[in-house]
Amino acid sequence: MAYGGVILSNSLSFYQKRIVMSSRVQEKNGGASIPHVLSVAGSDSGAGAGIQADLKTCAARGVYCSTVITAVTAQNTVGVQSVHAVPEDFVAQQLKSVLSDMQVDVVKSGMLPSVGVVKVLLQSLAEFSVRALVVDPVMVSTSGDVLAGPSILSTFRQPIAASAGYLCLISVIILLAKSKEELLPMADIVTPNIKEASALLGGIRLETVADMRTAAELLHALGPRNVLVKGGDLPGSLDAVDIFFNGEHFYELRSSRIKTHNTHGTGCTLASCIAAELAKGSPMLTAVRVAKRYVETALEYSKDILIGNGIQGPFDHLLKLKSGSHSFRRKDAFNPSDLFLYAVTDSGMNKKWGRSMVDAVAEAIQGGATIVQLREKDVETRDFLETAKSCLVVCRSHGVPLLINDRIDVALASDADGVHVGQSDMPATVARTLLGPEKIIGVSCKTVEQAQQAWIGGADYIGCGGVYSTNTKANNPTIGLDGLKTVCSASKLPVVTIGGINASNAGTVMEMGVPNLKGVAVVSALFDRENVLAETKKLHALLMEASSSSKMQ
Ligand SMILES: Cc1ncc(COP(=O)(O)OP(=O)(O)O)c(N)n1
Ligand SMILES: Cc1nc(C(=O)O)sc1CCOP(=O)(O)O
Numbered sequence: 001m002a003y004g005g006v007i008l009s010n011s012l013s014f015y016q017k018r019i020v021m022s023s024r025v026q027e028k029n030g031g032a033s034i035p036h037v038l039s040v041a042g043s044d045s046g047a048g049a050g051i052q053a054d055l056k057t058c059a060a061r062g063v064y065c066s067t068v069i070t071a072v073t074a075q076n077t078v079g080v081q082s083v084h085a086v087p088e089d090f091v092a093q094q095l096k097s098v099l100s101d102m103q104v105d106v107v108k109s110g111m112l113p114s115v116g117v118v119k120v121l122l123q124s125l126a127e128f129s130v131r132a133l134v135v136d137p138v139m140v141s142t143s144g145d146v147l148a149g150p151s152i153l154s155t156f157r158q159p160i161a162a163s164a165g166y167l168c169l170i171s172v173i174i175l176l177a178k179s180k181e182e183l184l185p186m187a188d189i190v191t192p193n194i195k196e197a198s199a200l201l202g203g204i205r206l207e208t209v210a211d212m213r214t215a216a217e218l219l220h221a222l223g224p225r226n227v228l229v230k231g232g233d234l235p236g237s238l239d240a241v242d243i244f245f246n247g248e249h250f251y252e253l254r255s256s257r258i259k260t261h262n263t264h265g266t267g268c269t270l271a272s273c274i275a276a277e278l279a280k281g282s283p284m285l286t287a288v289r290v291a292k293r294y295v296e297t298a299l300e301y302s303k304d305i306l307i308g309n310g311i312q313g314p315f316d317h318l319l320k321l322k323s324g325s326h327s328f329r330r331k332d333a334f335n336p337s338d339l340f341l342y343a344v345t346d347s348g349m350n351k352k353w354g355r356s357m358v359d360a361v362a363e364a365i366q367g368g369a370t371i372v373q374l375r376e377k378d379v380e381t382r383d384f385l386e387t388a389k390s391c392l393v394v395c396r397s398h399g400v401p402l403l404i405n406d407r408i409d410v411a412l413a414s415d416a417d418g419v420h421v422g423q424s425d426m427p428a429t430v431a432r433t434l435l436g437p438e439k440i441i442g443v444s445c446k447t448v449e450q451a452q453q454a455w456i457g458g459a460d461y462i463g464c465g466g467v468y469s470t471n472t473k474a475n476n477p478t479i480g481l482d483g484l485k486t487v488c489s490a491s492k493l494p495v496v497t498i499g500g501i502n503a504s505n506a507g508t509v510m511e512m513g514v515p516n517l518k519g520v521a522v523v524s525a526l527f528d529r530e531n532v533l534a535e536t537k538k539l540h541a542l543l544m545e546a547s548s549s550s551k552m553q
């Protein structure tokens, strides 16, 4: 079964199924359905892992999360002190309550403390339709505590002693032939860490990336459609390497190893983020990539926070706790319509026409510029910072965002509204980590792949060009209107186009009605002119006309 309890045709892709299901629900309620993950997992009193991590992850990723609690654990940053398994019939009742009432897109399972609970879950999946099952075979927490013996395997040699729960030996687990009654064959993805993969495979040694590949292949043979073996615990590797195997191809997914003690709950978070992205309609590999980035970003963001006295702390799923300043920034910092007339400055041009940067920015804003980017290529850092601060005063007084080209440090030091980075500048994901969640990040993209990466990296918009040739930026390849259309159509982010745009062609570009294209970014058409105010007004009027005629088409 590709998606547990399938009632929709298997010929439909996951995304198509989601649309069909959503429209059904909308018809019924007359409202909009939202992506929904059901987490079937244990409660963590310290709230770093388990149900609590799943709830926070889904909230952070914009997905609704309902919960079925399988066990209540007494744990903190020191470890797991005790486990109280919820009676199986009560787990069954919770499952029924949620699944009989709500349209769940994806079920994510975590701690399943007994064979009976696995069976109850399997019965519910057979009875109620969901479209994907993510199995995090929780047996060993990141703190090293053994949380559940049988987990996803419906059979094992001896029942796990329940009193201390977490102290059961995983060596009692053996693999039996796969059968429809087991959880693994139902899973769209299973996400073991090294210890769990080893336990699932009867205790084999996993010490290298090559071993992880072998494990992924062996686990895949047990029935799940995809396997992610997480190598976070692999000794001697600078990167965190995970192996993703879909039955055909292996993917080595690397992320930087964040130096932090705050890693409690990373496994639950990764799995619930995969579930959340699947619920939104992402393909599996994309969901896994996004989830890895999310965990990496959250770890980096929370590496210094201090919660509890133990050796392994929780991290901040909402990326807000670390710095008070981020949490009090204005909400909805970025409005895609701000891209409408995007003024990119050039101090050389301003000098040529004998005006200061601040005056040029003020005129552009008065003429209708909706966002400003300070692009300084040959200026001392100190001067760049001063200019940024002065321009920020003007921009803030008009409610126009000010972005800094390339220089995250200048953006941070001046408290500008964000940055614009290119493919050879700081990656968006790192910029996001440094700038926090509220700042605006734009990324230059010439290809669909780059646009996808920008989205995964947490950018707010992409700049796409050069649509025409330009004298402003040397050796800038053009992608033309066709290239622009291709990138815009695939982009999950709003797009502003750039490169050789002026009053004679801006209308043509905007009238095409390209999906996601929100505006034009210009340098010389505004600043290599004597009268910035007049040129900006002219371009603004043209864009208004073009966008109203494109809407009428
Ligand atoms: C809105 C916008 N789009 C693209 C760019 C180009 O950025 P990048 O590729 O980093 O090149 P430089 O501007 O740094 O030379 C941009 N600046 N703004
Ligand atoms: C800064 C920049 N980036 C480009 C890209 O293609 O990414 S083109 C460009 C310069 C745009 O200047 P003008 O409006 O004077 O043509």
Ligand SMILES: [Mg+2]
Residues within 6 Å of the ligand: 405, 406, 420, 421, 422, 423, 425
């Ligand atoms: Mg750049």
